[in-house]
Amino acid sequence: MKELWIMVVFATVSFPQEDLITSSAIPTTIDIKNPTTDDPITLNTTGLPTTGYPTSIPITSTSLPTTSNTTSITTTPPLVCINGGELQSGVCICPDEWTGETCSEGYFCNSTSKDGFSFPRTVVGWSAYSEESCDEKTTSAGLPVALAECSNNTGSPQFDAPNRLECELTLNDILGNISSSSSHLRKLAFSTQILTSQPKRLSADNITTAAQIANTLLQSANITEDITVAAVTTISQLLNASEESTQERDAVQNLTETLDMFSLDQNNNVSSVVRPNVAVLSVQVPSDTVGIQFTALTGRSGNFVANRINVNTNTSELIADKGGSTDVQIVIKFPPVLHSKNTNHSIGFVLYQNDRFFRSKAFRASPGTSRRVISANLGQVSGLHVEMLFKPTAVPNTSLYDFACVSWNYTLKDWSTFGCSKVNHSEDGLQCFCNHTTNFAVLMSFRRDFKYADELNWITILGCSMSIIGLSLTITFQIATRKSRKTNPTVLLVSVCVCLLIFTLLFMLGVNNPHKQLGKPKIQEDNILPPSDTHTERDRGPCTAVAVLLQYFLLGTFTWNTLYATHVFLMIRNSLATSPSHFTAYTVAIGWGLPAVVVALTLGISYRVDDPLRYRQEEFCWLAALDPKGNFDFKLPMFWGFLVPVAFMLIFNTVVLICFTVTTAKTNPHLTSTRHTSMKKKFLSSFSLAVVLGLSWILGYLLLITQNQTMYTILNISFCVLTTTQGLQIFILFTARTAIVKKKMSSTLKSISNVGIPLHTRKFSLWRGEHSDNVESYTQQDTDLSFSPCSTDI
Incomplete structure (x- = not known):
């Protein structure tokens, strides 16, 4: 927060003796006589603020004789800007329509109707275009029919006589007429101005033609003030055009040279x-x-x-x-x-x-x-x-x-x-x-310049650290217990954990660019032409490589999440106890191949060695997302190289989660597993599936469209917590809660108890009549999906 410090200079007068005068007795002007020169001193207190001052003012004096010389102490109140003006460094910065020290003086022509045309409020010296437009059947459909200049020649701003456009006239027609004859220059000049009044509609050929017309007008021997105004206004409007071409480049170069010479010529009477x-x-x-x-x-x-x-x-x-x-x-x-x-x-x-x-x-x-x-x-x-x-x-x-x-x-x-x-x-x-x-x-x-919330930074570090530990334990557990389980290790879950673990490690260790050039100015003494208004240093390699790996493994995580969801959907739909034939081969090819294809396309389209920031960011080794103004840019690879494919995956995963939740919520009288499954287990099953499918990333998309600051902060914190701890959640739900881990923990605690440490345990149940069975054999979803038709190792 910037603070404005106001410095007040006090003038101090010292006399031999001090008298005390209370604030209620202080007059507007205090006359004090200087005992040395016998001259009076007048202290003018009008306008001085009372807040923050003492209730009494000490003044030293032995006598108060009268003389003629006086000194006055006054303060100037700060300016109060009106009519939309902004006070900056003691000066009112006014809108275009207002002028004066406090923006109190109007500098515009009021909206009015003149000669059958309606014109809006316009700044003095500018052109106003009529609200009436050409008919849709004409070549100039949608363009204004007339224009009028807002002038202040009489001391009161008012519109001049309107100039009308022939709606069938085109810029090419004007260029042909203006080059063959010098007559009717005024009408052709104002017609050109109206035809270029909507610069965004102009094509590259229109811009070239208009520039040639303006160039011819400024070089005409019969030029008048009205023609000059119309030509310069046309040039002003062309500066707002969006289209560009090589042909236009030569036309505008000639136009700028002509404009330079025109400004030097005093014979033009302007x-x-x-x-x-x-x-x-x-x-x-x-x-x-x-x-x-x-x-x-x-x-x-x-x-x-x-x-x-x-x-x-x-x-x-x-x-x-x-x-x-x-x-x-x-x-x-x-x-x-x-x-x-x-x-x-x-x-x-x-x-x-x-x-x-x-x-x-x-x-x-x-x-x-x-x-x-x-x-x-x-x-x-x-x-x-x-x-x-x-x-x-x-x-x-x-x-x-x-x-x-x-x-x-x-x-x-x-x-x-x-x-x-x-x-x-x-x-x-x-x-x-x-x-x-x-x-x-x-x-x-x-x-x-990048600004971050330190709280989110610490949440990220802590959450990612716990996820790394959780994912490592989950992968180790899957491989180490493959013989004690009924089926082979889960390919899908292990692949999800491997991709997420590598991404988290890379994010923690390599996302910050060690060669970033930000913030601190580096003004060189030599006057050297910069190659760009942004950082364009040739790519050094490591940061781009990290960005590529981060994109690949994060896309890989979502791809494997989607394959996991696909398997669950097939099990629900077909009520199969095993995976379809060749499903594992297909999943391996898609899970590791699809992210590689997306990354290769992203690099081929956006990456250049001499301009790596088209692909990645400067400070972070991650996909480029923002334009120079800090706004999200849909043309950069963050959108189409990551957000779009992930959005489709998240939509599919959400649909699968809904189907799974609806299926598991139903009680099938023919299945013992559903009859004896509590609502707690059903909720945990759906929550576990949501975690492994990465649905917490939906909050990231909500952040892109949220306008409310409070809601944005809540979503930002929630997104940070849930995504950085995804690995820890997988460990708790898919490893720590399994029967094998519980049995191993129980055996360990008994062994510790036998050593001599007394342990007392008591089991409480929150649901009366809850059915429980001791299951020693473990499957992938024995605590989460054991009641589902897809109760099998995936």
Whole structure:
């Protein structure tokens, strides 16, 4: 739990004599005269909190003469953020629709109907799309019919006149018309904006075509402010598209170059355009300025809003951002040679919300992650000093491991560290320096953070230790007593115990990866491009080998559990006293072969030597399950390589348990075993079968879907206890309770008693009239399934 420490500075005035004034007599202002200078001192107590203060205040004074000089002590109450604002480091972080110190000023156009179209509430400077959509019979079915801009030109936010879409128009039609004629550019620009208003619906060809249209619009000699706004809005929407293609890569590269040059051109009569994903600013700075600073502040949604984009045309320093409210800062310091020319300079800035237009081959990014990109363009000027500050991206359950300051190389079509270096790093930002202007970014690599409950860790260690002992004794007992029992040792139960024992041993000794790289940052001084935003070290072998063995033997445990359930089902259904012919051969082939097939498929699909984390986790030598954000990923092998096959086995085992319970609960008058079997034995029989079938793992599936925190904690503890002690439960139910063990224990106790230690035993029965027989011959289920039709060694 993070604690906020508030430091209060007290001013102390010392006088020769101390008088005591109670709190009830303290006025709002206390005038005290300094006996040395004969000047009064005023103590303003208004606003001071009374909680935690003494009921009286000692003041030292011999006389209270009057003078003119006063000193005032005041306190500033903390800000109270409203309208959904959040107080962070003494600053209100407002939603996009609100602004002001306490988020009290509206920054939006209210929902309204205009010219027959209904528009929702929209942030100033953004576009609103009509609730009315194109008819289903048109090519643009489902898309808005019109759009309107929310502007603040009159001092009161309101929507401009709507622009309508012809619903039969397509992006290819627009591209053909816009390349052949410069007329109707405004209508074509707004039509393109509406056709790209739902980015998730765009195909790769649509994205390429829209990028070409926007590129043509920005290069047009007849461009106006409305056309610029529509083109930049289209670019902002394309940054949210999901499809990608090689053809699109070239189109967006040309578009970013055009946008850079457009931001530098002051002849376009547009100083700034800010959209949710793109901000474009053109600035004229005087010749005598020392530098220029561009800042973008955060909001609740992370979108760009015009009132959070600022430019200072006469500064050469990055502003201190102790509150961490700045996403991006860039400062360009001008060389002395520019001052001597005595001319104004044009500078263009373009800020991208993500790096979708700057896909790298050298840097492999995790799905769902993005990096902000800022472009600064000053033309062909050398000797520049460019400093940047990027706020570290907050990735859940991770810590920043390293970063690199990079610029986009249009020749290589990739990120490069040439001309850039690291300056400083802290929680407030990552600082970079470059000697040129272009598109800049910070590529960050992260490492996963894992948090565990110590209680569950101790439960796991204790439970697994007891299970190892129990499974070892059960296997030894099965083999050692094979001659004294009526049948041969149980192949199914021994196989279950062997797989579970090996899995438990591997889990205890090898599940922790000794070569893990987590948590502690390792910021290198050299500005080296990281290969990925996650750990991509080549596989060293041992951890992956342990993960493979763990997957194999745990799948083997469930496979043998299912074969055990299959045998019980066949015995119930056919009322057979012996196993079907060749059943043992089939079970051995399936029990050891099926897990090998699943493991081989999992490795072949997901494992790569240079990227082992597609198959296993970083800290634990177990199957990969979570995406970079810490959410469960159904594409990773934990789901389809383990959870899916085990789920089918558990469903079948549950059905068999229900059939077995129903069958054993019935009393058959023709079978002596059922007539003399108590409900206690029937319950223990079903419970024993549930244990050996591993049905406690059902709780693990419930953990995946549980939302309630209390229920999650209960299920988590129950799952941990039941699964880690499964081997101990098997030992108690299938070994310790057998007649042979009881007889051996009785003989041992008698021998000890004969030595001279008096032993007194007394037998109590909780059920009157309970029938009991002394059985010296032992079968596998003599204490659990002796009354069942499948009463035989399995």
